[in-house]
Amino acid sequence: xxxxxxxxxxxxxxxxxxxxxxxxxxxxxxxxxxxxxxxxxxxxxxxxxxxxxxxxxxxxxxxxxxxxxxxxxxxxxxxxxxxxxxxxxxxxxxxxxxxxxxxxxxxxxxxxxxxxxxxxxxxxxxxxxxxxxxxxxxxxxxxxxxxxxxxxxxxxxxxxxxxxxxxxxxxxxxxxxxxxxxxxxxxxxxxxxxxxxxxxxxxxxxxxxxxxxxxxxxxxxxxxxxxxxxxxxxxxxxxxxxxxxxxxxxxxxxxxxxxxxxxxxxxxxxxxxxxxxxxxxxxxxxxxxxxxxxxxxxxxxxxxxxxxxxxxxxxxxxxxxxxxxxxxxxxx
Amino acid sequence: xxxxxxxxxxxxxxxxxxxxxxxxxxxxxxxxxxxxxxxxxxxxxxxxxxxxxxxxxxxxxxxxxxxxxxxxxxxxxxxxxxxxxxxxxxxxxxxxxxxxxxxxxxxxxxxxxxxxxxxxxxxxxxxxxxxxxxxxxxxxxxxxxxxxxxxxxxxxxxxxxxxxxxxxxxxxxxxxxxxxxxxxxxxxxxxxxxxxxxxxxxxxxxxxxxxxxxxxxxxxxxxxxxxxxxxxxxxxxxxxxxxxxxxxxxxxxxx
Numbered sequence: 001x002x003x004x005x006x007x008x009x010x011x012x013x014x015x016x017x018x019x020x021x022x023x024x025x026x027x028x029x030x031x032x033x034x035x036x037x038x039x040x041x042x043x044x045x046x047x048x049x050x051x052x053x054x055x056x057x058x059x060x061x062x063x064x065x066x067x068x069x070x071x072x073x074x075x076x077x078x079x080x081x082x083x084x085x086x087x088x089x090x091x092x093x094x095x096x097x098x099x100x101x102x103x104x105x106x107x108x109x110x111x112x113x114x115x116x117x118x119x120x121x122x123x124x125x126x127x128x129x130x131x132x133x134x135x136x137x138x139x140x141x142x143x144x145x146x147x148x149x150x151x152x153x154x155x156x157x158x159x160x161x162x163x164x165x166x167x168x169x170x171x172x173x174x175x176x177x178x179x180x181x182x183x184x185x186x187x188x189x190x191x192x193x194x195x196x197x198x199x200x201x202x203x204x205x206x207x208x209x210x211x212x213x214x215x216x217x218x219x220x221x222x223x224x225x226x227x228x229x230x231x232x233x234x235x236x237x238x239x240x241x242x243x244x245x246x247x248x249x250x251x252x253x254x255x256x257x258x259x260x261x262x263x264x265x266x267x268x269x270x271x272x273x274x275x276x277x278x279x280x281x282x283x284x285x286x287x288x289x290x291x292x293x294x295x296x297x298x299x300x301x302x303x304x305x306x307x308x309x310x311x312x313x314x315x316x317x318x319x320x321x322x323x324x325x326x327x328x329x330x331x332x
Numbered sequence: 333x334x335x336x337x338x339x340x341x342x343x344x345x346x347x348x349x350x351x352x353x354x355x356x357x358x359x360x361x362x363x364x365x366x367x368x369x370x371x372x373x374x375x376x377x378x379x380x381x382x383x384x385x386x387x388x389x390x391x392x393x394x395x396x397x398x399x400x401x402x403x404x405x406x407x408x409x410x411x412x413x414x415x416x417x418x419x420x421x422x423x424x425x426x427x428x429x430x431x432x433x434x435x436x437x438x439x440x441x442x443x444x445x446x447x448x449x450x451x452x453x454x455x456x457x458x459x460x461x462x463x464x465x466x467x468x469x470x471x472x473x474x475x476x477x478x479x480x481x482x483x484x485x486x487x488x489x490x491x492x493x494x495x496x497x498x499x500x501x502x503x504x505x506x507x508x509x510x511x512x513x514x515x516x517x518x519x520x521x522x523x524x525x526x527x528x529x530x531x532x533x534x535x536x537x538x539x540x541x542x543x544x545x546x547x548x549x550x551x552x553x554x555x556x557x558x559x560x561x562x563x564x565x566x567x568x569x570x571x572x573x574x575x576x577x578x579x580x581x582x583x584x585x586x587x
Contacts, residue, residue, distance in 0.1 A: 006443050086421050208440050215432050217422050221384055221415060226488065227408030227436035272422045275443075 009276045012269075016283035020068070023287040027064035027294040028056050032301045062192075066251055067293040067307070068286035069192040071258050073199055073248035075285025076206075078259030079277050080241035083213050084234060085145050091260035092245040095152030095238075099159025100129025101249040106166045106178050118181075119250050126246030129155060134238060143234065145220075183306035184255030186293050195247040199282065202240050206278050209233060213274040256308040258285050261315045268322045288314065334410050334491035335359055336524060338381065340390035345376045349549035353390065356543070356553055358492070360522040363515050365535035365556075368545035369569055374528040375416055375496055377545065381526065382413045382494050394492070408436035412490035414498055418481050420469050427465040429480055430456055433487025455486040458513065460506065474501035482510065493518070495527040499534065511538045532573075536560055537581045544568050560584075 029035055035052045077092035085094070092098070104125025108118040137143060137151040163182070167175060180187075206213075212233055216223045224230045248255070262285040263277060270276050292310040299305065336358040343350040350373030358364055366374050379385045381392050383399035392399045394410055412433075420429075430452040431444055438444065456462060459479040464472075472480065478501045485493060498514070499507040515538050518525045529535045535542060536556060543553040546568060552559055560582060566572045572587045 082422075086419075088421055211435060211438070211440070214428075215435050217424075218429070218432060219415075219419055221379070221413075222418070224384060224404055225382060225408060225411075225413040225415075226432060227405035229404055267422065271428065272424055273428070 008270070009273075012276065013279055013283070016280055016287070020283045020287045020290075023290040023294075024064050024068065027067070027290050028060050030294050030298050031055070031060060032298070063186055063293065064290050065196075066192045067186050067289040069196045069199060070186065070248045070252045070255060071262075071285035071287070071289030071311075072282035073195060073244045073251075073285075074255060074259035074289075075262040075281035076199070076203065076278060077241045077244035077248065078285075079263045079274070079281050080237050080244070081259075082263055083217050083274070084237040084241060085149050086217065086219070087145070087149065088264065089260075090149075092241065092248070093254060093256075093259070094156065095133050095148070095242070096129045096156035096159055097126050097242050097245040098249045098254040099156045099163065100132075101126035101246060102182055102254060103159050103162045103166065104128075105181055105249075105253070106163060106170075109174060109178055109181065110166060110170050122250045122253075123246060126242070126249055129159065130239075130242040130246065143231065148238075180306055181253040184253045184308035184311075186252050186289075186307055187297075187304060192251060195251050198243060198247050202244060203278060203282060206240070207275065209236070210274040210278055213237075214272070217272065252307070254308065255289060255311060257312045257315050258288055261319045262288060265319055265322055334395055334524070336381065336411070336492050336526070337393045337396070338390070339393065341380065341387050341392065342389045343373065343377055343380050343387045345373060348373055348547065350377055350545060350547075351551045352549045354551050354553075355390075358524045358526055358541075360491070360524055361519055362541055363518055363525040363539045364527070364541045364543060365539035366526065366528045366543045366545065367530075367532065367535055367568065369547055372545040372547035374545055378413070378494050378496050378526070378528055382411055383407055384413070405436055408488070408490070410490055411492045411494065412485040412488040414481055414485050414493070414495040416496040416500070418477060424469050425465065426456065426461060426467045426469060426472070426480055427452060429469050430483045430487050433484040433489075436488065451489075452483075452487050455483040456480075458486065459483045459510065475503060475506060478502055479506065479510070491523055493523060493525045493527070495525070497528050497530065499529070499531070507534065514538075532560075532565060532584045533581075536584070 025040065028040060029037070033052065033055050035056055036049070040056065074092050078090070081090040081092055081094060082088060084090070101122040102125065104121035104123070105118050108121035113121070133148070133152050133155050136155070137148040167178060170178060212223070212228045215226050215228050216230065216233060220230050262281050266277055266280045266284060270280065289307065289311060292314055293307045296305040296307045296310045339355050341354040342352050348371065366377065368374050376385070380387050383392065383402070386400060394402065394407070399407060431448065433455070434444055434448045434451065438448070453465070456464060459482050461476065461479055461483060469477065469480065482498060485495070493514070498510060502510060511534060514525060517523060539556055541554065542556045542559040543551065544559060544564070545551055552564065562573055562575050562584065565584060573584045574587060576583045576585060
């Protein structure tokens, strides 16, 4: 089945929209407090229900939306990075954006700042890293995938060392919070509005060049000979990919695995056409993180698990299943 | 009707001098073969002609417009390139791969229509890949992948074809089949064809003009019968050849 045929895409995307809605309902109903179905109705405010109503609408919904936005941002960023570097192993963190964000955030935690400042620190670190890698890779003229990849990986390694250093220097009481931040945590973070806005804008703009991405996947020279302005497109991909990653890390730390695996799952199921891949990545990535986060806060309640651990626990078997079933377009 | 012109072209790569002040025109209906030893710069010259890299001096133009000043999308409608090799890091299907040839002909928001699908299927049929639509590209053999690359360029349907070893990996039957088809297409539709070849006999049979790159900046070009001389070819490849009497086309064989 070819996802290139728009009819097929509509069916697949509709299915993913249903999945996304189900994941949100699941997140709203599950938790240590029992919640009735009727609390899902936004306007029921009889006194008996007031408590569970406010749990659903003021605690669980913002957190679920945050998870959705984070998953969507990471998955779309993963698609960008994989096609930018033409490397199936690329993920949103490969070029060091999350490392820079982590150093910024950990510094803020170490200095004892409130969570708003931690987010600010993460954003600053992410943007700094993005400019650093871009500047170094751009260097003198050539901007090859290999050069960009190597620069990013080395800068990321540098951030990794800084993170270890900060962890080693921090008092024990702070290390746990820092580790949670590093593994991804949706517990104490800001509302997702501006990240959501970035996501929607970037997605809308990407439809304009989605078919060019299909061509770019075949190689830079091939793409240019088919009329794609390769240099411009790659700079745009880098900027968008980094911005999305920065937005995600600022919201929830580095939630692992989603950005790497969601694009591949979708390629296996519906093919590699970016006009399908981009919206589908947003929907599936979002759903995956919402479900993972719900499990993270309920499985061992009141103990909360890092969401990144759960995304990997769900993602690994799901991915392997899809790979070995070899379905859809890719039955050979 | 599009004319590809090279004017005073000087191209160097690393420390190889490929050509100095080379000027020639490829007119509609002409088939040019580019011959030369390994590392003589055939591919680099082809990339320069396609506007993918700039020459040290001189310029390439399409219908008197410098190729460097034209938008890539306009170039892609006039000039198609078959590269030496294809790398496919992500799994795709044969039909999808052929369809990317329609990219320059569609605007940004447009989806491939039934007409585009039909064009792609026709091109696949013409290279003998009918029934391969949903086959994964990474399960193709080297020769089948090569023919798919050729089908993609045919889907692109440019006025000028620049082909880097189109017969690479192909078996004897498909080599002759492809080259006859290409030259027939060129003549019938007034296209032009420039292809890098390694086989002098195929070049002598299918091309009407030849360009020889000696790898030291020396070049020689012209109608094939003026260029094909045993002594010159011997110097080109650094190996002595003899010519066997062929009535319809000339045949050369190494000693």
